[in-house]
Amino acid sequence: MTDLTDLGIGAIRDGLAAREFSARELTDAYLEAMEATRALNAYVAETPERARAAADESDKRLAAGEARALEGVPIGVKDLFCTEGVHTQAASSILDAFRPTYESTVTANLWADGAVMLGKLNMDEFAMGSSNETSCYGPVVNPWRSADSNADLVPGGSSGGSAAAVAARLCAAAIGTDTGGSIRQPAAFTGTVGIKPTYGRCSRWGIVAFASSLDQAGPITRDVLDAAIMLKSMASVDPADTTSVDRPVPNYEAALERGVKGLRIGIPKEYRMDGMPAAIETVWQQGEAWLREAGATIEEITLPHTQYALPAYYIVAPAEASSNLARYDGVRYGLRAGDGDVTEMYEATRSAGFGKEVKRRVLIGTYVLSAGYYDAYYLRAQRVRALIKRDFDIVFDAGIDAILTPATPTAAFAVASMATASPIEMYLNDIFTVTANMSGHPGIAVPAALTDDGLPLGLQLIGKPFDEEMLFRVGRVLEDAAGHFTPKRWWS
Numbered sequence: 001m002t003d004l005t006d007l008g009i010g011a012i013r014d015g016l017a018a019r020e021f022s023a024r025e026l027t028d029a030y031l032e033a034m035e036a037t038r039a040l041n042a043y044v045a046e047t048p049e050r051a052r053a054a055a056d057e058s059d060k061r062l063a064a065g066e067a068r069a070l071e072g073v074p075i076g077v078k079d080l081f082c083t084e085g086v087h088t089q090a091a092s093s094i095l096d097a098f099r100p101t102y103e104s105t106v107t108a109n110l111w112a113d114g115a116v117m118l119g120k121l122n123m124d125e126f127a128m129g130s131s132n133e134t135s136c137y138g139p140v141v142n143p144w145r146s147a148d149s150n151a152d153l154v155p156g157g158s159s160g161g162s163a164a165a166v167a168a169r170l171c172a173a174a175i176g177t178d179t180g181g182s183i184r185q186p187a188a189f190t191g192t193v194g195i196k197p198t199y200g201r202c203s204r205w206g207i208v209a210f211a212s213s214l215d216q217a218g219p220i221t222r223d224v225l226d227a228a229i230m231l232k233s234m235a236s237v238d239p240a241d242t243t244s245v246d247r248p249v250p251n252y253e254a255a256l257e258r259g260v261k262g263l264r265i266g267i268p269k270e271y272r273m274d275g276m277p278a279a280i281e282t283v284w285q286q287g288e289a290w291l292r293e294a295g296a297t298i299e300e301i302t303l304p305h306t307q308y309a310l311p312a313y314y315i316v317a318p319a320e321a322s323s324n325l326a327r328y329d330g331v332r333y334g335l336r337a338g339d340g341d342v343t344e345m346y347e348a349t350r351s352a353g354f355g356k357e358v359k360r361r362v363l364i365g366t367y368v369l370s371a372g373y374y375d376a377y378y379l380r381a382q383r384v385r386a387l388i389k390r391d392f393d394i395v396f397d398a399g400i401d402a403i404l405t406p407a408t409p410t411a412a413f414a415v416a417s418m419a420t421a422s423p424i425e426m427y428l429n430d431i432f433t434v435t436a437n438m439s440g441h442p443g444i445a446v447p448a449a450l451t452d453d454g455l456p457l458g459l460q461l462i463g464k465p466f467d468e469e470m471l472f473r474v475g476r477v478l479e480d481a482a483g484h485f486t487p488k489r490w491w492s
């Protein structure tokens with residue numbers, strides 16, 4: 001029999017239904033793989049007892065003919081989702097020993113559909129980063145290695161643990177969050193599929209907040225089918241999050257085989273950046289060719305405010321973060337430091353508990369929101385945001401069905417290689433992804449090619465609000481053309 005950890009969700013569903021293996025055997029196979037693969041540092045907490053109990057429950061359901069949509073599917077959860085009674089630290093020392101007393105809506109939806117939690121996954125601290133190097137648990141190692149070197153590469157971030165775990169077969173699928181690119185960029189760096197749905201598609205309740213007007217949850221999976229299955233279970237309207245939207249969640253799987261014949265695909269000319277590596281240009285053109293061959297029309301489009309998206313993001317996101325992170329003061333949760341008065345406790349706790357990147361964001365955010373600067377920075381950034389959204393609206397109103405872009409400006413880079421660079425170098429990772437966060441549109445990253453060094457590259461599709469079906473449908477055509485990408489096993 002094939003290794004059970006090689007099966008995606010679709011194959012798990014079939015195998016469990018046909019009694020080829022049990023949910024318990026499947027979960028045990030993953031727990032074993034996790035134990036053997038700690039060197040990647042993907043998990044920050046493992047929950048084997050809970051996983052085995054859930055798997056046994058799934059086996060009972062399967063025997064009784066009462067299987068739910070994700071019955072027995074072992075998944076990993078980014079450390080940003082509150083899981084009741086279970087380690088939840090957003091990879092920050094300031095949440096030291098925090099155990100939430102409640103469950104996030106997205107994870108509650110997954111458990112209600114029968115998914116099995118294997119543990120919590122590493123990430124950048126408070127989801128701030130593009131390489132998983134800001135985590136208080138240390139970096140995650142990408143299971144992919146360059147053909148000519150054994151150097152450790154980053155898996156991207158902030159959902160780096162999620163992406164690495166999926167690529168290394170340490171869970172059948174994982175969940176992450178995306179504020180500026182944190183699902184799509186790590187998916188592209190690891191040869192996996194990642195979708196950031198439309199803002200409001202998934203509830204944000206119980207997700208540790210970074211920038212509330214940008215944050216969205218989504219899956220990272222091995223293929224487009226698995227992403228469609230996962231999102232169906234994750235999405236819901238939720239009275240606890242007033243920005244979640246009351247629209248029926250479609251059966252995404254049903255959209256997968258519709259093909260692209262007659263669709264109009266936009267290629268935004270502003271995404272063709274100066275100094276873009278040839279490999280990125282090549283994969284982008286390859287994507288165009290695949291869609292054209294499958295019957296779509298390719299059209300150049302213009303999104304004129306694209307160049308302002310990243311600078312505006314780095315005002316809006318830190319502004320909201322500085323406000324959201326004000327609650328970590330040593331009083332209510334996690335770490336408490338200092339032995340003086342209350343002000344001294346706040347200062348000592350925040351100095352000791354937050355890492356360097358988080359402090360930088362809090363400082364920037366506080367600055368751009370301060371009296372005298374608010375209009376010059378924050379208000380202007382919000383206006384830019386409206387213009388970016390309008391760019392997309394104009395293109396989609398004119399009949400474009402989806403927009404094709406590269407997912408990232410480079411392939412995965414070496415751990416620590418950016419340590420001495422300006423933070424802006426790191427921020428540039430999200431140049432192609434932040435636009436969809438600023439506007440709220442859905443975006444998917446699908447693996448498309450390998451570089452000459454053997455590292456995965458992704459393509460991104462951006463769609464109309466709440467038209468995730470289109471992204472799965474077009475993404476599936478790209479996937480069929482590109483094939484699947486699996487790293488060579490060196491880690492266990």
Ligand code: GLN
Pocket residue numbers: 127128129130157158177178179180181182183210317427430
């Ligand atoms: N890399 C971006 C940042 O550091 C986006 C992170 C995210 O999407 N959570 O803010």
